[in-house]
Amino acid sequence: MSGPVLTDLHTTFNATHWKWVYRCQNCITWPTETGPKSIPISEFGVPAWAYSSVAVNDPTDPQSTFNEHTDFGFFGLDYSLAHVSDALYAVWAQWWAQEAARRHSRRQRRPLRRRLPSRKERLIGLLFLFFLLVSSSNSNSKAIPYDYIVVGTGAGGLVVADRLSEAGKKVLVLERGGPSLGSTGGTYQPAWLQGTSLTKFDVPGLFETMFQDSNPFWWCKDINVFAGCILGGGTAINGALYWYPPDSDFSVANGWPRSWANHHPYTAKLKARLPATDHPSTDGKRYLMQVADVTAALLNKQNYANITINDVPDWKDHVYGYSAFSFINGKRAGPIATYYQTAIKRPNLTYQQYTTVLNVVRDGSKILGVRTNDTSLGPDGVIPLTPKGRVVLAAGAYGTPRILFRSGIGPTDMINIVKNDPAAGPALPPESQWIDLPVGENVSDNPSINLVFTHPSVDAYENWAQVWTAPRPADAAQYIKDQSGIFAHASPRLNFWRAMGGRDGKTRWLQGTARPGAASVTTSYPYNVSNIMTITTYLSTGITSRGRIGIDAALTARPLVEPWFTDPIDKEVLIRGIKDLLVNVKDVPGLTLITPDNTTTIDDYVNSYPTGGLNSNHWVGSCSIGAKGSAVVDEWTKVYGTDNLFIIDASIIPTIPMGNPHGTIMAMAEQGVAKVLALSGGP
Numbered sequence: 001m002s003g004p005v006l007t008d009l010h011t012t013f014n015a016t017h018w019k020w021v022y023r024c025q026n027c028i029t030w031p032t033e034t035g036p037k038s039i040p041i042s043e044f045g046v047p048a049w050a051y052s053s054v055a056v057n058d059p060t061d062p063q064s065t066f067n068e069h070t071d072f073g074f075f076g077l078d079y080s081l082a083h084v085s086d087a088l089y090a091v092w093a094q095w096w097a098q099e100a101a102r103r104h105s106r107r108q109r110r111p112l113r114r115r116l117p118s119r120k121e122r123l124i125g126l127l128f129l130f131f132l133l134v135s136s137s138n139s140n141s142k143a144i145p146y147d148y149i150v151v152g153t154g155a156g157g158l159v160v161a162d163r164l165s166e167a168g169k170k171v172l173v174l175e176r177g178g179p180s181l182g183s184t185g186g187t188y189q190p191a192w193l194q195g196t197s198l199t200k201f202d203v204p205g206l207f208e209t210m211f212q213d214s215n216p217f218w219w220c221k222d223i224n225v226f227a228g229c230i231l232g233g234g235t236a237i238n239g240a241l242y243w244y245p246p247d248s249d250f251s252v253a254n255g256w257p258r259s260w261a262n263h264h265p266y267t268a269k270l271k272a273r274l275p276a277t278d279h280p281s282t283d284g285k286r287y288l289m290q291v292a293d294v295t296a297a298l299l300n301k302q303n304y305a306n307i308t309i310n311d312v313p314d315w316k317d318h319v320y321g322y323s324a325f326s327f328i329n330g331k332r333a334g335p336i337a338t339y340y341q342t343a344i345k346r347p348n349l350t351y352q353q354y355t356t357v358l359n360v361v362r363d364g365s366k367i368l369g370v371r372t373n374d375t376s377l378g379p380d381g382v383i384p385l386t387p388k389g390r391v392v393l394a395a396g397a398y399g400t401p402r403i404l405f406r407s408g409i410g411p412t413d414m415i416n417i418v419k420n421d422p423a424a425g426p427a428l429p430p431e432s433q434w435i436d437l438p439v440g441e442n443v444s445d446n447p448s449i450n451l452v453f454t455h456p457s458v459d460a461y462e463n464w465a466q467v468w469t470a471p472r473p474a475d476a477a478q479y480i481k482d483q484s485g486i487f488a489h490a491s492p493r494l495n496f497w498r499a500m501g502g503r504d505g506k507t508r509w510l511q512g513t514a515r516p517g518a519a520s521v522t523t524s525y526p527y528n529v530s531n532i533m534t535i536t537t538y539l540s541t542g543i544t545s546r547g548r549i550g551i552d553a554a555l556t557a558r559p560l561v562e563p564w565f566t567d568p569i570d571k572e573v574l575i576r577g578i579k580d581l582l583v584n585v586k587d588v589p590g591l592t593l594i595t596p597d598n599t600t601t602i603d604d605y606v607n608s609y610p611t612g613g614l615n616s617n618h619w620v621g622s623c624s625i626g627a628k629g630s631a632v633v634d635e636w637t638k639v640y641g642t643d644n645l646f647i648i649d650a651s652i653i654p655t656i657p658m659g660n661p662h663g664t665i666m667a668m669a670e671q672g673v674a675k676v677l678a679l680s681g682g683p
């Protein structure tokens with residue numbers, strides 16, 4: 001046998017679910033253009049699922065063509081738990097085959113009758129119930145109350161935790177993931193870093209391996225887009241492109257209350273704690289810069305100005321500059337190496353990792369505490385607030401809405417999904433206390449399109465495929481020695497922006513990011529893989545498309561309406577921006593566009609781009625700030641209809657910021673936490 005062999009064993013379905021048990025032989029390894037690929041059968045892996053509701057073009061033909069899937073996602077699976085001996089497996093497979101035959105013949109003979117449980121089965125059931133009762137009554141009943149409970153340690157949560165504890169409040173910080181940087185107790189590192197305290201999360205040059213690892217424990221497995229579930233959230237695993245916010249990021253025109261417009265004092269606080277760098281290597285030099293030179297040559301033909309981008313955050317039309325990062329001393333820093341480090345040292349702050357908040361516990365509008373998955377922290381996992389205490393949710397654009405739905409806050413259709421869940425439903429407040437708010441609506445993310453080029457000067461750095469297992473020895477040694485060299489950069493090398501008018505009279509900004517390597521190449525051209533580079537073009541501030549996120553029956557957080565190109569004018573503008581950019585490719589000697597190639601027009605390329613590929617992981621807006629009736633939080637970041645529940649994370653940002661957002665989120669958090677502290681009635 002060589003190819004896969006599928007044996008149908010058992011199929012069941014009801015009104016909502018469909019289950020197919022089958023045996024798949026020869027399915028662990030399969031050939032690809034770059035050599036065989038395998039399922040990591042002894043480790044943790046991230047399989048994908050996909051479906052289409054459109055039939056194949058000719059159901060009678062096994063070779064039939066079919067449309068690409070309508071949706072897809074990822075989920076985590078520990079394959080190592082699924083091992084049995086060959087002999088046991090053979091027995092199991094044979095049993096299922098016989099059972100399938102028996103069911104088939106039974107169904108032919110008589111109507112289905114339910115078998116009553118035997119005496120022994122009833123006894124086991126009772127014992128199980130007894131065990132559940134005993135184990136729940138064993139939970140710790142000495143829960144400690146806190147002034148502030150902060151949920152999540154991403155770009156928003158760490159700033160909030162630091163400033164609240166600095167103000168002397170008694171703070172509990174809850175994070176569902178574990179440590180990331182070496183300085184926080186993280187230990188996950190490639191063999192070449194053994195003997196150092198540097199982890200995957202510390203080393204900027206390992207950024208691309210976040211997407212190539214067989215043990216990606218940092219991704220949230222119950223969110224079907226990329227999201228970091230680890231100390232630092234997205235800032236532990238992202239590309240760390242870091243932009244000081246322009247005024248437009250907090251403008252009334254972009255949906256902010258007027259009281260937020262003067263962001264400068266808060267942005268200044270952020271800059272003082274975490275200055276940006278566009279030369280992250282500790283020796284002050286820039287490395288692997290061919291892509292920057294080639295892209296600059298292209299943009300120079302179009303009258304772009306070469307600037308230090310963070311020196312003039314408001315200048316975003318026809319400018320380019322070196323990529324700027326939130327790295328310090330050649331290592332990932334962001335809020336983890338800064339705000340977290342000061343917060344964790346304060347005796348009035350308690351940090352609890354590997355703890356998931358399921359819902360807030362409330363009596364009508366008053367929040368009494370949070371319910372977690374850890375029953376050692378309090379009865380039924382509940383941690384209370386002090387009498388005037390407050391909860392600040394900072395669980396991210398997907399994590400925060402889910403906590404709200406599970407607390408009876410949001411659209412009724414989402415809360416009803418929770419109600420039907422056997423574990424989460426009973427924790428909901430009575431229906432009379434549900435709070436109807438547009439949680440999950442008004443969501444945006446930059447639509448992004450990759451353009452792949454080759455240029456003879458470009459060093460694609462083996463497309464980052466070797467940096468984990470077999471880095472170039474001199475580069476690895478240089479980085480270990482003093483955190484200088486190529487490994488001190490994440491992959492981007494140059495960024496640019498321009499403003500563009502749309503036929504609706506609105507201005508939209510186009511951002512570009514250039515880097516060595518490519519996520520995928522589709523071309524009819526012969527090309528030299530060691531010379532590939534990518535320019536990602538995104539549409540940012542000004543986009544009018546909006547989507548909706550929510551939860552499904554498994555309580556997985558996911559897009560319900562994808563937010564890219566719901567307004568066709570966004571797509572028109574991005575296509576025009578790409579065409580403008582490409583006009584001068586022929587004027588840069590040696591530069592060749594290979595994806596799309598000359599068999600595909602730009603319009604076709606964008607129109608047929610896989611929707612998942614448009615995702616930039618820059619989600620905002622799911623709990624927007626704004627006026628009562630159309631928003632989720634007020635100008636103090638307090639959730640409407642509650643007395644003491646606040647949100648400070650990407651979800652409250654009403655429109656997509658100008659650049660990759662973690663700088664704007666941290667500046668927002670500086671201002672948000674100042675407002676929370678200033679609002680009377682708190683502890």
Ligand code: 6FA
Binds near residue numbers: 228234399
């Ligand atoms: N932003 C940038 O500015 N520059 C970039 O280069 C950049 N790149 C990426 C990127 O490459 C990827 C793959 C991703 C996923 C994002 C990128 N972003 C980039 C976006 C940026 O990281 C996010 O916008 C930013 O981190 C969002 O900050 P928030 O504070 O809103 O949310 P986080 O997701 O960072 O943190 C949420 C935290 O809550 C996590 O630590 C999570 O574990 C925790 N949490 C969630 N639910 C929880 C629960 N129920 N209980 C306890 N903890 C929970």
